Amino acid sequence: MTLPDGPSTPPAVQMMQTIVRPLETLETNFQRYGDLYTARITGFGPVEVLSSPDGIEALMTAPTHLFDSGRGNWILTPFVGETSLILLDGKAHQRQRKLLMPPFHGDRLRAYGQDICQITQQVIDRWQPGQTFSAREVTQAISLQVIMRTVFGVDEGEQAERLHHHLNLLLKLFDQPLNSSFVFIRALQKDWGALSPWGNFVRQRSQIDEILYAQIRERRDHPERRGDDILSLMLAARDEAGEPMTDQELRDEMMTLLFAGHETTATALAWALYWLHWLPEVGAKVLQELAELGPNPDPVAISRLPYLNAVCQETLRIYPVGLFAFSRILNQSWSLMDYTFEPGTTIAVCIYLLHHRPDLYPNPKQFRPERFLERQFSPYEYFPFGGGNRRCIGAAFALFEMKLVLATILSRWQLQLCSKQPIKPVRRGVTMAPARGVPMQVVNQRAPISSEGKAEDRAMVMDGR
Template sequence: MKLIPRLKQSSIQQKFQWVAKPDKYMDSAVKQAPDMFIADIAGEDGYVFVNHPEAMRQIVTSDRHKFFASSKNNDLLRPLVGDNSLILIEGDRHKQRRKLLLPPFHGERMQTYSKLICDLTHNIISQLEPNQPFIARQVTQEISLQVILEAVYGLQDNQRSAELKQRIAKLANIFESTLTSAFLFFPWLQQDLGAWSPWGNFVRQQKAIDEAIYQELATRRTQDNSQRQDILSLMMSAKDEAGEGLKDIELRDELMTLMLAGHETTATAIAWALYWVHRHPEIKTKLEAEIASLGADPAPMEIAKLPYLDAVCKETLRIYPVAMLTFPRVVQEPTELMDYKLETGQVLMGCIYLLHQREDVYPEPLKFKPERFLEREFDPYEFFPFGGGKRRCIGEALAKLEMKLVVATIIAQYDLELIDSKPEVPVRRGVTLAPKTGVRMMFKGKR
């Protein structure tokens, strides 16, 4: 068996580069070790970054006695989502919670959410001023947040919804730069030095959101919510096999997870898609023609089935995946992975970014080419934007639906153009990869 390669840079150099320029860190590392390497970015032993499809398959399909999905290596998310989030619970408790939460994100309810997504997109985009510049990611964040508030919370566009939306946006935007993202990676920076300090601001915004959530839960507990279709109502009515529902603290943490992990990632993915489509006019033309082929006023779920639209969204999620890494797995006993020796306690991370950049899987990986998803079908361990196995993203169906419908609605109904001729580059935004400028665009008006 072979030893897993270590990188040449010191642990301190690696950690700072990982936080400051994660894409450059991974691009450099894969040149030293193509399939897997030890990333000295946390703890004494670091993490094992893996990007070979076969290794990814083994990691996510092996039972817990070989590779255990441990939440302790996701501790940097704890301040954001709380101790009771699906992201941070383990074992049987995670299995039961996932089973409880899956139904609201699948089936016929997607039909209800689809019209809501299209309507919200129209409402928000139509408020832009003609011939005025705007930041695409700010607009997509507003759309995604409103989807969360109405589809997840069941809050209509009223004063309470507006206040909560403003609070959530402020909380998420605290970590929009590399500098402030560092607060998640270096716990000694997490000092409340007053409302003016980044962490102090975070604590206060989070407290205000908590008050709003608990007030909403208390109100719902006094009402008959049996006819409501929003995800919060469905979560509150769900019962496990023992007849137990979720406690308020558990509901709070799951709502924070959906708000931050859900709206943040989707907003970024849509902004990237708008960038790529407008960067390549021939792709935009093909997309417009495909949407137009459905005729006037097509049903949202018909739009979502369009193959080229699907390919554009997949290629967007491939080239710069918003989530760079999979859920960590801890080695439970000495074993091997593709002839590499693994020791008990080592932490494995599937590296989605590097997997999606493999030239043996995706020829010309730096080229935005939606056609690759029409020419062949990639297996689940080659295309991995939502993770895999028991830790696959629970909101995947809603996220994909939202991405397709927002992009299609904007492309079919509105004229936008990019302001910058320079290529957009990825930068760290919290634990994700986002466009550096947010994608600067000009709104030309309704088509």
């Protein structure tokens, strides 16, 4: 079988380049080899990197039994556990997905609106003019509380605080790109004591597990404490044979939602805050739009604002949180773009390269929300949440949360970036996050909006670089 061309550097070198300089490596390969090329990375075998809309459409609309994805995500096993939705395939995946989807859509989703605004308000209430903070830390605190409330139905109390604490310690391990290497290199997954990266990771994880299993036990023992949160829904669910989910399944799905649901949204929000203040004219336009809604706007009305929506979309275009969608591994031979691939071939859609195609996004390195108002992109041209049968189940939830958090912060405080230097993305585990977490400073409180919605005054106070 002839594979598409690709770099001939040794797999270990390609792996290090992918970990340490991912964007440059992708761009160089794209320029040299184009829409479909073969990368070779230690531990993964050949990977077909795909970034053309036509190729992505062919892949996403092919019958789902042709591909597996779950088994390609083995790298996430230490975080989410073997029975996580992310690691399942076939019928088991379909069943679990059906169970987890409803809380993230429709009326259920809208019901979280007030909670999201309230949680954001609580976090930013403590700010004082002159205070500096890391945008990434603030957005993480917010998105963690949001997901805790939606998954567990609680975000307060001793258990919630302990969970918050240990998750933060665990996530801190990914702050540096090199620390993240243990995610990719199995040989580094050795417990050399609490100070070694892996040793520290397993200790934090076992603390988190203890809390999750305690939550599960408590809800099993006290059905009256169940609400309409996701854990309660999972506890009530039965499979075709009438069996409930096991404790391990429940733990793995909670861990999946905690990880998938708050790391990603926190990073996207930190980028959005960066762009809104790096380009003051963008921030001013968002404020103008918000002002037109008048005081105390309804969360659903905020979520429908076209420019704010375009800002969120452009944020996820320019630096997608995940550079790649999940890999698709062929179960049968399959032809794509003049090649016939054999069973076992791994195809990885590169979201970053797709989003940086100049034929779709002229001047792709420029942050310009207007491009989303000027034209409609197909689901194969714009792919921040992946697609097909693995499309992110939290996509609508994440966008809703992003808009409400940004609207709440911007309406309340005037902020500025601490540095005039542009901020670049760096690897954070399997995601890409802003380097140094976007240091920012609180400038001043904004005047409450009048009932006429005084757009001019509010739009002018947006401070930039």
